[in-house]
Amino acid sequence: MGFVVTKSKPFLVAPSKPTPRGKLPLSPIDKIQLLRSFLIPSIHVFAHGGRGNDVEIVKTIRQAASEALVLYYPLAGRLVDVEGRDLYVECTGEGVGFVEASVDCSLENANFLEHPSVISLEELAVDHRGWKVTDPPVIMQVTEFTCGGFAVGFTWHHSLADGIGVAQFLNAVGELARGLPRPTIDPVWARGSLLDLRPNISSLPSSTPNLLELECAELNVPLDYINRTKENFFRQTGQSCTAFDVALATIWQFRTRAIGLEPTEPVRVYFAVNVREMLQAQPGYYGNSIFFQTISSTSQEIAEAPTVEIIKIIRYAKGTISTELAKWKKGLLKDSPMQYVDLSYSTLGITYWKNLGFEHVDYGSGKPLWVTVHNEYKFISFCMLGLPYTRKNGVYINGRIVKKEHLEALREEMKLLK
Structure with missing residues (x-):
């Protein structure tokens, strides 16, 4: 039996308060060709866990993400690629992409999305094929199941953060969703001072894929x-x-x-x-x-x-x-x-x-x-x-x-x- 995932049109979730504007550098590691070529779509699956029926999880995560972006405001900006030679973040405060979704089954009906999944994983994240550098470098989709369980599809441009960095942001969103006044870890940018490398190191090309x-x-x-x-x-x-x-x-x-x-x-x-x-x-x-x-x-x-x-x-x-x-x-x-x-x-x-x-x-x-x-x-x-x-x-x-x-x-x- 096929289950139907219904999605809203993508929209922007901006920081809940005004944030700094301007240009921020990326580190030489952020700019290596292997990382600047990829957006990574990850899927995070959560059970109902005894939440009250009055909690709207999609709205809760959307609001928490907006609050977290006040501290992680570079993620709400846009990447700027200077003719393949340099890459930096323009802090615009525009926001991250967001999609609200639902599916007409419970997690149990969907075998908790275990392999082989009866719901394609691509349905649980935003399709980023055709992504352009002017598009949001972070995109979220929250899909709610009839049982109250949900999946968070989090897609990010690898030049902005590695896996540990993304987990740090999502943990901050989770803490704010649970009602904490602020995340327990304060984010640090400091990209320009992480490494002292020769300027040409980061722009060497990768091999052409077969x-x-x-x-x-x-x-x-x-x-x-x-x-x-x-x-x-x-x-x-x-x-x-x-x-x-x-x-x-x-x-x-x-x-x-x-x-x-x-x-x-x-x-x-x-x-x-x-x-x-x-x-x-x-x-x-x-x-x-x-x-x-x-x-x-x-x-x-x-x-x-x-x-x-x-x-x-x-x-x-x-x-x-x-x-x-x-x-x-x-x-x-x-x-x-x-x-x-x-x-x-x-x-x-x-x-x-x-x-x-x-x-x-x-x-x-x-x-x-x-x-x-x-x-x-x-x-x-x-x-x-x-x-x-x-x-x-x-x-x-x-x-x-x-x-x-x-x-x-x-x-x-x-x-x-x-």
Whole structure:
């Protein structure tokens, strides 16, 4: 049975009070080509949670967002792209895009939007295809279910904030929705002073993507497998590793086997790392504080290596990040995703969404059932680890990972984990 999502026309939600006007700089990380190319649509699902029937959740979130924008006023402005050479925020106070929506079923009827969802995720967020730099860089859609549950579709331009920064804003909206007089964390902009880099670092182009048609896939690395692998790694090396290390090694190896490249062909994986402490970012800073680290090997080496050996490679690369970041700050690092992004099919991008802060957002009905991302970029092999938050054990993998002709082979590889 198909359920119908009814949406209002998009409108603007402005800050509830006058805010500063003028130009604000972005940091060199905010302006790297990989981030300035994307809007990220995330879906946050909440149960009824015992709220009173007199609470209009859509109106409550809309008002709380308006109040939060007084402090986060740059999000209510517009990005200005200076012929691809520079990017900054013009604080106009125009507001964020907003859509009010409802659906003619309960969350239970919709299987709590668990995969496979009977409601397309794209129905729960605003379609941003065709987005122009003059459009709002932040767009919200709140969809209410007949049971009182709801979904918040939050789409943002990545140059404005990373995942931790967006979670900080949404937590502020949640606190105001619950009646707090002001958010517990004061936001900090401070983009111009975060890094002292040469001006040309941020404007180097990414590679031209192939016109790939990659399929959405949702996979799970079971907790039992993760724990066994961590124990095995410790026995062999005397060192510990993380669930992220195990999941990354697993999906990189299984994907490499599934796509069947020539043995000597290079395969790469790049992943985002939180470097707030390394950059000594102030508490409340919500700009991008991530560094992209790349690992390269050959198809045969990754396809045939024991998992422990791949984890060693990953952990070595993670251990060099502070040094690589220092080189990048001095303009000495070459062939890095911070400057040059390889978007060929032999490359897989990874980001880890657990513990960013989305799991704490509460608009008055409790924390989210789960959070996920609706990835519309079919030409980039990219996935999120740790999403959606579910009751299942393990590390969930969600994204566009392989072409259609390789999807079944990838699923067969994943069956080896059971």
